[in-house]
Amino acid sequence: MSQIVKITTKGQTTIPQEIRLALHVEPGDFVxxxxxxxxxxxxxxxxxxxxxxxxxxxxxxxxxxxxxxxAAYRDL
Known part of the structure; x- marks a missing residue:
């Protein structure tokens, strides 16, 4: 399963639906x-x-x- 997607000027892209389904991701999830x-x-x-x-x-x-x-870790 693979697809080509475009990256926006803000560095964003859309995760294709078939990939979202395979990863079980929904809005608000973390990747x-x-x-x-x-x-x-x-x-x-x-x-x-x-x-x-x-x-x-x-x-x-x-x-x-x-x-x-x-005091010991203040400058780290």
Whole structure:
């Protein structure tokens, strides 16, 4: 399955319907672009990270949230 599509001046393109169906993507979904090798890219559907999971994870990172850490990493 392949199709040729045109890129707009803003760098946008339309994902052809048969490709959208194969990827199971709908408006609002996220896709991930990855360069596989020179001149070849791969695209796949991805799910946004679960906010509940991120909030739970953030609670475990408190040991690195001190003033000394802020000072040490301020210029990164």
């Amino acid at each position: 991930f672009w990855e360069m596989v090798e020179e001149g070849i890219a791969r695209v796949r559907r991805v799910q946004p990270l679960d906010l509940d999971y991120l909030n739970a994870l953030q609670g475990t990172l408190g040991e690195w949230a001190g003033d000394a850490d802020e």
